[in-house]
Amino acid sequence: xxxxxxSGGGLVQAGGSLRLSCSASGVIFSINNMAWHxxxxxxxxxxxxxxxxxxxxxxxxxxxxxxxISRDNAKNTVYLQMxxxxxxxxxxxxxxxxxxxxxxxxxxxQVTVSS
Numbered sequence: 347x348x349x350x351x352x353s354g355g356g357l358v359q360a361g362g363s364l365r366l367s368c369s370a371s372g373v374i375f376s377i378n379n380m381a382w383h384x385x386x387x388x389x390x391x392x393x394x395x396x397x398x399x400x401x402x403x404x405x406x407x408x409x410x411x412x413x414x415i416s417r418d419n420a421k422n423t424v425y426l427q428m429x430x431x432x433x434x435x436x437x438x439x440x441x442x443x444x445x446x447x448x449x450x451x452x453x454x455x456q457v458t459v460s461s
Contacts, residue, residue, distance in 0.1 A: 348372040348450045350441050355455030358431055362459070366426040368441030368452060375422040378445070382415060382426045384437035394439070395426060431459045
C-alpha cells in the first residue's frame with residue numbers, strides 16, 4: 347500500500363524559510379516522479395514543483411527562485427525547501443506520485459505565512 351507522509355509545515359513570518367519533507371512507502375521510490383502541490387484558502391490546488399526519477403525539476407512561475415525540490419532515494423524522501431516566503435504561499439502542501447495510472451497523495455501539511 348502506497349503511503350505518503352508530509353511534515354515540516356508551520357507558521358512563519360514573511361521572508362522566512364521552511365523545509366517540507368515527504369516520506370514514501372509502498373513504492374519503488376527511486377523510479378517514481380514526485381511532486382508537491384498546494385491548495386490555498388478558496389483556491390484550486392496547483393502544482394508547486396516536480397522532480398523526475400532522474401532528478402530533473404520544474405517549478406510554478408510563482409515559486410521559481412524561491413523554492414527548491416530535491417529527493418533522497420536512499421531515504422525514500424522528497425523535500426521542498428521554501429525560502430523568501432510570502433503570505434500568498436499560505437496553503438496546505440501535499441506531495442504526490444503516480445503508480446501506473448493511479449495517483450496517490452499525502453494528507454498534507456499546513457504552511458501559514460504571516461505578514
